[in-house]
Amino acid sequence: MAFISFQSYGYSAEPVRVMAERITHFYGVDYNGRAGTTLVLDTGNEVIVGEFSSDVQRKIEEAQKGR
Numbered sequence: 001m002a003f004i005s006f007q008s009y010g011y012s013a014e015p016v017r018v019m020a021e022r023i024t025h026f027y028g029v030d031y032n033g034r035a036g037t038t039l040v041l042d043t044g045n046e047v048i049v050g051e052f053s054s055d056v057q058r059k060i061e062e063a064q065k066g067r
Helices: 053-065
Strands: 003-006 016-019 023-031 034-041 046-049
Touching: 003 053, 016 046, 023 053, 034 053
Parallel strands: none
Antiparallel strands: 003 016, 023 034, 034 046
């Protein structure tokens, strides 16, 4: 079970931690010129993080290698 830490989206300083295994897919978002990525979980919930999709992809791949 690998947790990934992402920058929060918006003004919160708290990082967002998500279990890598729960992420089914993700896609980039842009609200008012602020880029981020929406993570879709196997529960159907969505979490928006303040990182580019390419960074999310890299972190997921790193977590999968560490299994």
